[in-house]
Amino acid sequence: MADDDTRIEEETGTPRGWSPHPHERMLITPLVAGLGGLLAFFTVVFIVVWLPIHTFDPPASYDWTPLSDSAVKGRNLFAENGCYVCHSGYSRPQDVREALYFLYPKVSQPGDFYGSDQSPNLLGTERTGPDLSQESGWHPDDWQRAHFYDPRFVDPLSLMPAMKSLFSDTQIEHVITYVETRSGKSGLLRYAGQLYSKHVVTTNQGFTPAPTGFEGAHSKILEGNDKILSPPKDQLEEAPNLAQIDRGYWLSGDPLPVTEQNLLRGKEVFLQRCVGCHGIAGDGKGPGASFMSPAPADFTDADDACCGGDTGPGDFYYRILRGWPGTAMENFGDRLSVNDIWRVVLFVKTIPNHTLRKNVVPEPKDYIAWQPSKELVAWLKSRQQLTDNASFAKKQVTDPFLKEAMSVFPGLAPGDKFLLNDGKTPLSLKDAAAGIKAIYEDLLNRAWNEARARGDKLPDESQKLIPPTVPGQQ
Amino acid sequence: MSERTTSPGAEVLDPPPSLSGSAERPFSFPDRAAKHWLLSAIFWLTVVDLFGLVLATEFVAPEAFGGISWLSFSRIRPAHVSGVILAWLTMMYFGALFYMLPRLVGTRGLWSERLGVWCAWAWNVMYLLGIIGLLTGHSQGREYGEFIWPIDIALLVIWLACVVNILATVSLRTIRPIYVSVWFFIASPIWLAVDYAIGNVIWRPGNIWGAPSGALGGSLSDAMLNWWYAHNLFGLWLTPMLIAITYYMVPRITNTPLYSYTLSLISFWGMAFLYTGVGDHHILQSPTPSWLKTIAEVSSWALLIPVFAFTINILGTMKGNWDKFFTNLPLRFTLTAFFFYFLVNIQGAFEAIQPFNKLQHFTNFVVAHAHLALLGAFTILGMGVIDYIVAQVYKRPLWSRTLTEWQYWLVTVGFTGFFSVLTLAGFQQGFSWAEGIPEVNVLPQLHAYYIARGIFGAMIVLSGIVQIGNVVMTIFTDTNERRRRETLKVAEAVAPPLPG
Numbered sequence: 001m002a003d004d005d006t007r008i009e010e011e012t013g014t015p016r017g018w019s020p021h022p023h024e025r026m027l028i029t030p031l032v033a034g035l036g037g038l039l040a041f042f043t044v045v046f047i048v049v050w051l052p053i054h055t056f057d058p059p060a061s062y063d064w065t066p067l068s069d070s071a072v073k074g075r076n077l078f079a080e081n082g083c084y085v086c087h088s089g090y091s092r093p094q095d096v097r098e099a100l101y102f103l104y105p106k107v108s109q110p111g112d113f114y115g116s117d118q119s120p121n122l123l124g125t126e127r128t129g130p131d132l133s134q135e136s137g138w139h140p141d142d143w144q145r146a147h148f149y150d151p152r153f154v155d156p157l158s159l160m161p162a163m164k165s166l167f168s169d170t171q172i173e174h175v176i177t178y179v180e181t182r183s184g185k186s187g188l189l190r191y192a193g194q195l196y197s198k199h200v201v202t203t204n205q206g207f208t209p210a211p212t213g214f215e216g217a218h219s220k221i222l223e224g225n226d227k228i229l230s231p232p233k234d235q236l237e238e239a240p241n242l243a244q245i246d247r248g249y250w251l252s253g254d255p256l257p258v259t260e261q262n263l264l265r266g267k268e269v270f271l272q273r274c275v276g277c278h279g280i281a282g283d284g285k286g287p288g289a290s291f292m293s294p295a296p297a298d299f300t301d302a303d304d305a306c307c308g309g310d311t312g313p314g315d316f317y318y319r320i321l322r323g324w325p326g327t328a329m330e331n332f333g334d335r336l337s338v339n340d341i342w343r344v345v346l347f348v349k350t351i352p353n354h355t356l357r358k359n360v361v362p363e364p365k366d367y368i369a370w371q372p373s374k375e376l377v378a379w380l381k382s383r384q385q386l387t388d389n390a391s392f393a394k395k396q397v398t399d400p401f402l403k404e405a406m407s408v409f410p411g412l413a414p415g416d417k418f419l420l421n422d423g424k425t426p427l428s429l430k431d432a433a434a435g436i437k438a439i440y441e442d443l444l445n446r447a448w449n450e451a452r453a454r455g456d457k458l459p460d461e462s463q464k465l466i467p468p469t470v471p472g473q474q
Numbered sequence: 475m476s477e478r479t480t481s482p483g484a485e486v487l488d489p490p491p492s493l494s495g496s497a498e499r500p501f502s503f504p505d506r507a508a509k510h511w512l513l514s515a516i517f518w519l520t521v522v523d524l525f526g527l528v529l530a531t532e533f534v535a536p537e538a539f540g541g542i543s544w545l546s547f548s549r550i551r552p553a554h555v556s557g558v559i560l561a562w563l564t565m566m567y568f569g570a571l572f573y574m575l576p577r578l579v580g581t582r583g584l585w586s587e588r589l590g591v592w593c594a595w596a597w598n599v600m601y602l603l604g605i606i607g608l609l610t611g612h613s614q615g616r617e618y619g620e621f622i623w624p625i626d627i628a629l630l631v632i633w634l635a636c637v638v639n640i641l642a643t644v645s646l647r648t649i650r651p652i653y654v655s656v657w658f659f660i661a662s663p664i665w666l667a668v669d670y671a672i673g674n675v676i677w678r679p680g681n682i683w684g685a686p687s688g689a690l691g692g693s694l695s696d697a698m699l700n701w702w703y704a705h706n707l708f709g710l711w712l713t714p715m716l717i718a719i720t721y722y723m724v725p726r727i728t729n730t731p732l733y734s735y736t737l738s739l740i741s742f743w744g745m746a747f748l749y750t751g752v753g754d755h756h757i758l759q760s761p762t763p764s765w766l767k768t769i770a771e772v773s774s775w776a777l778l779i780p781v782f783a784f785t786i787n788i789l790g791t792m793k794g795n796w797d798k799f800f801t802n803l804p805l806r807f808t809l810t811a812f813f814f815y816f817l818v819n820i821q822g823a824f825e826a827i828q829p830f831n832k833l834q835h836f837t838n839f840v841v842a843h844a845h846l847a848l849l850g851a852f853t854i855l856g857m858g859v860i861d862y863i864v865a866q867v868y869k870r871p872l873w874s875r876t877l878t879e880w881q882y883w884l885v886t887v888g889f890t891g892f893f894s895v896l897t898l899a900g901f902q903q904g905f906s907w908a909e910g911i912p913e914v915n916v917l918p919q920l921h922a923y924y925i926a927r928g929i930f931g932a933m934i935v936l937s938g939i940v941q942i943g944n945v946v947m948t949i950f951t952d953t954n955e956r957r958r959r960e961t962l963k964v965a966e967a968v969a970p971p972l973p974g
Contacts, residue, residue, distance in 0.1 A: 028657050028739070030644045037661030037746050041668065041710070044750035049672070049702050052766050053695045079615020079685040082548035082608075092759040094832055097910045110761040113693035120616045120689035121697035123760055127836040128533075130913045152536075157914055159536045165543035166611065334912050457691070 060459035061111025062466045063184035065444060066451035072117050074178025077171055079120055086160070088124035088131045095131065102138055102334045103130050105186065112184055116457045129160055136183035137190025140198055142210035143328040144176045146277075146291035149214050153288030154276045154328070169213025181443060185468035189400060192439040193408045196432060197244070197326025204240045204420040205229075207293045216291030221284075224294060230423040236379035238309030240420050240427055244325065245310065245318045246410040250380065251372060252314030256342045263362035266347025267355065269340050277328060282351040292328040302352035302368060309376040316345040325408040383416070400468050401440065405432035407470075440468070503576055504583045505867040507590020507639075511569030512860055514598050515562055516942055519853070522557035523935040525550050530928040534921070544609035552620040553608045558848050559618070559707055560629070561601045565594070566856040567715045568636060571659050573863050574722050575640065578656050580649040585642035593632050593639070600628040615685040616696070618704035619674045623682040626674050630667060637663045654738040658718035661746070665710035673703020694762055702753035709749030712852050713815075717741060717784055719859060720812055724791050727805045727862070728798055733790025737783045744780025748773050755826035759835050767828075774826030781819040788812055803878050807858020810886060814850030821846065833908065838923075839900025842893050849934065850889050857885060857941060864945050870954045873947035881940040888933030895930065899923035 028036075067075060078084070090108035097104070112133075113121075124131075139147070143154060148167070151158035167175060180191045202209065206225040210216065231237050242250060256262050270282075277296040279286040284298035320341045323331035332341065347355070347362060349370065355362035397403055406412070409432055417428040448464055531538045532547045539545040572590050576583050584590050604625040607613065613620040621629065640659060644652065652660075675696075680687035690696040725732050732738065754762065754770035788809075798805050821843055824830050834840065861881075865872050872878055899920050906916045 028652065028742070030641070030652060030656075030660050033652070033657040033660040033742075034641070034664055037657075038664060038668070040743065040746035041665055041750055044747060045672070045702075048751040048754065048766060048769055049699060052698050052763055053690065053692075056694065056698075056763050057692070058694075058761075076615070076681070076685040077611075080611050080613045081546075082552050082613060082615070082620075084615065084617070085548055085551045088836060090760055092835070094759070094908065103912055108761055110694060113761070115693075116691040118693035119686045119691050119696055120614060121693045121700055122615070123693075123697045123700075123757060125617060125756060125836070126838075126840060127913055128917075155914065157917055159533060159917055161532065161536055161547045162541050163546075165541040166546055166549075335915055 056110075058110035058114070060114035060463050061109045061184070062463070063106075063109070063186055063469065064112055064114050064459070064463070065181070065184050065188060066115055066447045066456060066458060067117045068177065068181065068443075068447040069450045069454070070174050070177040071181050071447070072178075072454075073171075074174035074176065075117070075122075075182070077167065077175050078178060079122060081163075081166055084122045084124045085126065086124075086128040088127050088133070089122040090133050091131050102331050103134065105134055108133055114457075114459065115451070117451060117454070129158070132179065132182070134183045134187065136180050136187025137192075137194050138323075139330055140194045140326065140328055141176055141180065142216070142292045143330060144179060145172065145210070145212070145214065145216055146288035146328070148172050148175065149217055149291065150287070152276060153286070153291070154330075156272060156276055164214060164217065167214075169215060172213055181447065185444070185466075186470060188440055188443050189404050189436070189468040189470065192436045192443065193404045194325055195439050196405075196435045197408045199326075199435070200240065200420065200425075200427060200432075201244075201324075201326035202293055203422050203425050205294050206422070207295075210291060210293035219290050221289045222293045222295050229421045231421040232419045232423055235418055236309055236375055237421060238376070239379065239418055241310040242315075243409045243411040243416070243427060245315050247413075249312075249314030249318040250411070251312065252317070254313040254317075254342050254346055256339065256346060258346055258364045258367045260361060260363055262343045263347050263350060263355070263364070263367070265340065266343035266345070267362055269336065269344050270347055270356075273332065273336070274344070280356065282348070282356045288328075294327050296328065299348050299351040309373060309379070312370050312372065313342075313345050313349070316348060317341055320344060322410075383413070399433065400470055401437040402429060402433040403470050404436050405429050408432070408436075501582070502869075503573075503867075504587050505573055506587045507584055507594065508569050508573035508863065509867055510591050510594035511565050511572060511597075512863060513945070514594055515565035515569055515856070516860060516938070516945060518557065518561035518565060518601070519856070520935065520938045520942060522554055522562050523931075523938050525554035525557060527928070527931050527935050529554060530924070530931045533924040534928055543611075549609050549611065549613075552613060552617075553605050555618065556608070556620055557601075557605065558853075559712065560604075563712055563848070563852050563856060565597065566859065567711075567719070568594075568597075570719050570722075570856075570859045570863065571640070571715070573867065574655060574719070575643055575659055578649070578653050578659075578722070579644055579647035581643055581646050585639050585646060589635060589639050593635050596628070596632045600625060600632060604629075612684050614674075614688045616674075616689055616700050618707060619688060619700065621674075622684065623676065623679040623687050626670070626676055626688065630671060630676070633663065633667050633670070637667060653721075654732065654735075654742070655718040655721045657738075657742050658714045658721075661742075662711055662714040662718070665706070665714075665746075669703055669706045669710055673699060673706070675699070694760070697757055697760065698754060698762055698766065701756040702751075705753035705756065706750060708847060709745070709752065712848070713749065714745055716811070716815060716852055716855055717745070719855060720784075720788060720808055723804065723808045723859065723862065724788055724812075727802055727808075728791065728795035730791050730795055733787050733793075737787040737790075740783035741780040741787065744777070744783065748777045748780065752777060752826065755831070758826070758828060758831045771826050771828070775823050778819060778823055781816065785812075785816050803875070803882060804858040804862035807854055807861065807882060810882075811851045811853075811855035811858065814846055814854065814889075818843065818846040818851055833904040834900055835904075837900040837903040837907075838896045838920075839904065842896035842900055845889070845896065846893055850893065854885055854889070857881065857937070860941065860945065864948055868949060870948065870952065871957055873944050873951055873953055877940050877944040881937050881944065884933045884937035884940065888930045888937060891930035892927055892934065895923050895926045899927075 091104040091106065093107050095104040096107050146153045147155070148163040150162040150164060151160040163172065181188060206229045207222055210222070211219045275286055277286045277288045277292065278284055278299065279289065282299040284296040286296065289296050319329055320336070321331065321333045323329050346367065349368050350362045350366035352368060353366035354360065355366050397406070406429060409429060412427070412429050414429060417426065419425060420427055444464065448458070451458055528539065528545060528550050529547060536547070543549070572584055604621045607622055607625060608620055612622050614622060640663060644656065644660060674688045675690055676688060678688060680689070690699055721732060721738065751773040752770050754766045755774050758767050758770070792809070799809055800806070825834060825840070825843060861872060861878055902919055902923070903916055906919065907913070
């Protein structure tokens, strides 16, 4: 029977063996199939398409903001280039957990999708990468530029395609604006915190602004200009840096013992996650480094690694856990376990002894123990007074801008007030809150004005005045 | 239920009168339109398969194509998805339709074969332009509705020309009662035309070369419309056509009348009423109205009614004919597709309920499900249909049965592996996410699955290429002559010519 399938049918008008339908049962004529089919179709369309579209019109949520012109352009590029095939555009109830605070601080609400600048929808069907509905403000712009240019520059585990050949320098800035301002007011607040911190960090270390667009790919790694700095004499030079680390970590040691296993695991994690910026040699000259201002930390300097006031194990731990707002250092708190972070901290302190070389197993003898400098201890003593050091007021802080300031400068006490290393820019929680508020309001007003000029559908002006909320603030 | 006629062919109407007047002359269908659509379809199958292989490669090695913008994952994926649906499957379906329709309604061909041929060419050009648009970043950015507005319009014009051709052919019919397949051949293209026009919001062209365009103003309204439309590409076009073609292939090849007329009624009207409302089950986790989600969940389950009606009908027709499953390759393709089609519906019903949806939503489980329908069911059916129709229209056996066997096993094993791997990867993702592990940390765990997917995917690509080879060789070789020689050889071996 091998040739049964290639048997040629006899060509008659009616297929052989066709069962003719009994005439009295022939209920379906072409008209019934065509028009009846359409009738059935439109009945259901009325219920599942017309009704929901015409009855479901949720008002703008408190968190909602319009998009600026640049962000709208970015959104269109996002849609045109198919970014939604791997990144969904809403966080689901089951996404929001404490462990994923940095990714999904809140569940998307119907009112978050208000307005006519949210078209087409970008809800997505599949996640290879994370959801981006809450992405704003977690990363500074220079990180975004390096990441878009080649995602492996900042995250070696990423599977995302490099965007260097997809976007021009101007286009990528639009896309970044979209990503940084798409998450509503809570996202704008975070972004304002990032921008303010960036101002503080670059001023404090004498860095010029990071290259824009994809220019970073062809520029040199930035170096801080110490000459323009004149730190106040009575002030610890590392004080502004320490202001971005919770005080509880300033003097804490590594809770894990310095063993070969811990160091080796630390090296493994370092190679998996850190080499994009900090370099395969740990010298801060990774492929992503030239996009960034300030440039990534260099771990190869044995002296610096053991003496700096803000390079203790606790400081490193805190920066890996929560990131360093204002620099391109992102938080790894939801991606690395607590012990793995401590192991990386252990390992980093062996890098000056060339433990990053291939096939070298870091050994406990390579570990450089950190000693707090005399100046640091003296500084701490001078700052660790009860007065103005911590807030013991019953009343909780409700001002969202002050909350954000406390979040990006967790090391500042309410009474702390000092100058940055340029010798003139003041730094205090109050200044930070005011700065963040100004940036936030500028972003928000610009978006509203541009949306109004575009003729977009906008809620009542009073929606704009509702202060941002900080979802899930720890 | 059982209206099985015991004497097949008893009431067959007279063959249509010959156009030339000489009733004696052997008549043959022109099938020009069918040939154009089907041969284009085979070509597109390999193109879109290769797109898929590029995607699979990029999952393993994101840098594999070194920053060529038009091979970027995010641009290829819409090209792959729309290519499978609108280039490969749609062209294969129209080809099959244009082959089957004249035979079913008793005309001497289509109303206009020439129009059918023109439509095939126009469709190829339209699709090529659409793909070029997607690969150069001209997309509306709505899933399954990515084509820019001018392409949408071109697509609809060609589509309506095909609908006219179909309806005109039906109106010329000499067999008054229309067979089950023809119901779908009439209704399904009309459904899809309306679905495509509404779903792509063609009355809002916006920025016609990109986004925003062809979308509703409100994001969530647009999402509800988007998914209603996207699911109806399957519900009102791909699935009904699978049913129609299976209703043709199985009775035809087994030479058995269809098991039940009533069951076909259920499968037709059930499809019309229940499939149209399931789309919202794609966004069960989104902030859209609960009542709409409930309708989607209920319809997704109620959909099992027409599915079971169809299943029973086919199994009833196959009763006593299962030997042909092993000997007849087009039938084997058809029934394999039929089995996967049954499976995809059962799976889909479970995916559409909240508790299970919560786990597998956004994971590769959904990707596996989509491939079960589009690859396991529709594509495998299409391969069988092409093997069957090519032999019929060229009136010669396929060049190599061995190659057809290779084609079958490559696609079946390739697909089964592909599906299993992605399902497992989906569970891995779903359970990991449920534990609070972020997406990027799950990626290294998926690496092995992605490699396996690439290998199985390569088998599928190979299967399509084998078919191209086999079909091309069939067209350019007189396989009838070869078979005659072979038969003669066997005959001579059995009964050698008498000496002298």
